[in-house]
Amino acid sequence: MLPDQQLLRIPGPTPIPPSVQRAMLHPMIGHRDQETKELLRKIKPKLKKVFETKEEIAILAGSGTAGLEAAVTNCTQPGDEVLVIVTGVFGERFAKICEAYQLNVHRIDVTWGKAVDTLDVENFLKGHPSIKAVFVTYCETSTGVLNPIQELSNIIHTNSDALFIVDGVSAVGGVQTKMDEWGLDLVVTGSQKALMLPPGLTFVAASKRAWEVIEKNNIPTFYLDLQKYRENILSDSTPFTPSISLLFGLNQVLDMFEKEGLENVYERHQLMKLMTREAFKAWNIPLLTRDSCASPTVTSVIPNDFNPDALRKTVKNDFNLVLAGGQQELKGKIFRIGHMGYCSPSDILQTISLIEIGLVKTGKNVMLGSGIAAAQKILTKEVK
């Protein structure tokens, strides 16, 4: 094993691109200096293109969960009836935050590994006209499911006045998110997923409708008060000391997106998903999710004849390839491969080659070259 080489293929954090590392090495500057203002001024329009919104986006120092909590506290009041669509660990987290803030929480619980059935949401909303907000996870990182956000948005806005609040944490930047066109009211994401930065920034984009609700909201909050962030970002500033190094990195990430072209970024993620899935199909190892709801950023595998954690241990020991395990009820049952952010189809070929060796070593009867050939076929078709 080459010392100092780690192949990080978990669903976030992802490896950091060298040019982003270099950008973050910028000497420290004052957070109230003109240079910080200029940095924010450069970031703003490029960031809006990623969310496909014309509205202002709050940039907070914090983990993604801080962004999810900001979504809850700024858009709801204690006692409000809300619907949380729970498709895994992060839907569960939304529900827990809503419960902590004493909302009247209704849940649609979906079997982990499946996307929500939009008909269930439609029927629920028809019977619950006073729902103030619907919370959903775009890409459920714990299962690799991509929920049908655009369709959900149509259904929610047709059948209710609820705000549609989306956890976009392992989606935005890797999966198209047409916030304004699709009518998403609030989209949250974090820095360490498809935005390929270290963890430490969270983003909250809100629609005109959402800002109206937020403006009227007066429940106690201070650090997560989105109005403060909006007022400040309008003049290229932040209410509290921002994570300056991460902002330098973010600006570089956004430049990389412009250079590659956002459409190409999304296609690259689609391609990596297909390559990964085809390999497991060739090996005849079950995937947790159907093709129709598989996320372009993370793939979950649910083996029926070997221990996923034994495989993870093997490839970690032999090649320093890091895969993620299952969480909570899926612990010990699945493993997850992250293919987002600073990750290319070539990296996926490497990942699959190593997993293939790991499978053989774990005693699984696969033929060397079989999974990788399936992935190569996809790639050959795409790049011809």
Place this chain on the structure above:
Amino acid sequence: MLPDQQLLRIPGPTPIPPSVQRAMLHPMIGHRDQETKELLRKIKPKLKKVFETKEEIAILAGSGTAGLEAAVTNCTQPGDEVLVIVTGVFGERFAKICEAYQLNVHRIDVTWGKAVDTLDVENFLKGHPSIKAVFVTYCETSTGVLNPIQELSNIIHTNSDALFIVDGVSAVGGVQTKMDEWGLDLVVTGSQKALMLPPGLTFVAASKRAWEVIEKNNIPTFYLDLQKYRENILSDSTPFTPSISLLFGLNQVLDMFEKEGLENVYERHQLMKLMTREAFKAWNIPLLTRDSCASPTVTSVIPNDFNPDALRKTVKNDFNLVLAGGQQELKGKIFRIGHMGYCSPSDILQTISLIEIGLVKTGKNVMLGSGIAAAQKILTKEVK
């Protein structure tokens, strides 16, 4: 002016040491990996030495204000009577957070530039036996005042059962903070001050007494719930994705502290304070604070015959030396020099030399070499 050279002498963020920059370049790792656990395991005991506490310290991704808010929400309930000692912008911030959470806020307002008179606190507490918590700023960054924390702690604990909650943001790591010995119940700090890291981490250390109050507290909070951080840090983990790059940097900062010796770190800050103050005394330019309450980390100057912002502009334009202006009621009246974190007595000689030239250029009648000689005398005495 040398391109790419900025002399950042504001009271935080401070320049980042090269070895800390290098540490933060560590390739990204998974936040649930063994390597992250090992990193936290290394950080914990060294961090406790800085706070001089045996209790666990919560490490949160966020600005210092997130830490201040965590102090308020975890230790109080709506309607609680609290006392906030307001000596400047950051005392005011504590008051605003307490008001946002509907506490019954009593204030002791101190003229900006002065430390609180401990007798006022004693008298207040004797007349208000139901005060649940007293909030104070250790170093008030907006004025350069160091409040008498140890004496305040004695008075508070002798005269009440209140928790003593300290904003240590531009003090901890630059000024001794004997948390356990002095009986401080909660100490908050941020990464970008004397800890010489980029902004993005905040720390909350709590005493046994404080943890007991926190455990019983059940007001709605999620991301800032200190109990979650305590439970996790006990097993070398964090409840939410930590700012991994900053943790690598923090570990290196703490190693630098061990190498220099914490006592020497504090002496260096004292020395830089003295050198700075003696220069201004030699120039006959008034300092905002008395010697007896001057912070070792930041010095405020209140000129009576020139415009502080004109001086700041001159040294910025000519030498890229960045000084801070006054905030709120002191805007346009003072300027502030940060001498903390990655800053040495040699750097202070440079800063003073440049300010001296700036003063001459601004039309102030000072003799070249006069201020710097005063600072040199202090340094010569110290290093002889």
